[in-house]
Amino acid sequence: ETGVTQTPRHLVMGMTNKKSLKCEQHLGHNAMYWYKQSAKKPLELMFVYNFKEQTENNSVPSRFSPECPNSSHLFLHLHTLQPEDSALYLCASSQEQPGNTGELFFGEGSRLTVL
């Protein structure tokens, strides 16, 4: 138990579906992240939120839409995805301090399959 909970753990969707991934952290951290992990590739940063404000959008297609209603919750809304978007989506949190970022705490991941 890392203190970061992701749901659902597995998701299968068609290209025309709309679904959402949810992340919740119970650690009191001020930064939350979405990462994409594809086979044989390094983790790719998608979005970063600091104190609910988006500070990074790593050229992610608009079919991925993040939402951070408060510092404990993070969503990734999915719409009109492509089969190549099939991957493991990982949420993480950390405590950001001036000039330093703390340890990353990851959720278990949401395994997404787009048919």
Add this chain to the structure above:
Amino acid sequence: KNEVEQSPQNLTAQEGEFITINCSYSVGISALHWLQQHPGGGIVSLFMLSSGKKKHGRLIATINIQEKHSSLHITASHPRDSAVYICAVNLYTGNQFYFGTGTSLTVIP
């Protein structure tokens, strides 16, 4: 070219062997992290270090800032150590991380 390079990519060891995984990076960092990912996906942070050496149980992590290199050692390896080990670096500016592609370790009983 990835900012973080790990070696080896795959490693198979007999139970009890001493294991070393290496990580080299090419950017200025404030900290380096070693992460462990088990089948099923979840990632756990093993170490965060910015200098010297840290030890936790059978795991030891070292870093040489001048040479931009870190190693993760596992002593007396066990099948439950089988996982993917990922090196990540944290830049000085902001909360940007760069990740290696991981080292897949299999420890055979």
